[in-house]
Amino acid sequence: MNRGVAIWRCVKCRTGFFPQRLLCSRCHGDTFEEDRVYQAVVEEISTIRHMLGQTDWQPRRIASVRTSDGQRITVGLTDESEPGTVIELFEENASPFGAAKK
Numbered sequence: 001m002n003r004g005v006a007i008w009r010c011v012k013c014r015t016g017f018f019p020q021r022l023l024c025s026r027c028h029g030d031t032f033e034e035d036r037v038y039q040a041v042v043e044e045i046s047t048i049r050h051m052l053g054q055t056d057w058q059p060r061r062i063a064s065v066r067t068s069d070g071q072r073i074t075v076g077l078t079d080e081s082e083p084g085t086v087i088e089l090f091e092e093n094a095s096p097f098g099a100a101k102k
């Protein structure tokens with residue numbers, strides 16, 4: 001498990017993006033460096049109850065979150081966090097997840 005989730009930051013104007021872009025929407029710069037965000041606020045939650053072709057699928061919750069740096073990203077939730085909860089971000093098998101701060 002890695003703490004935080006990778007984002008890409010424009011080296012010119014320091015705006016952070018997720019997912020990665022070819023050009024910065026703010027200054028049209030084309031050079032980015034990887035950065036990480038560690039915290040987000042849950043905005044919306046949905047539950048995936050079925051997955052086609054998966055027989056032993058467990059319902060899982062995914063959340064649309066707003067990171068402390070301003071990006072909106074979708075993460076898997078590993079606890080019962082509700083909208084408005086501040087969560088900590090982490091990556092597992094290269095996928096973004098979040099859980100409430102302990």
Ligand SMILES: [Zn+2]
Nearest residue numbers: 010013024027
């Ligand atoms: Zn920029």
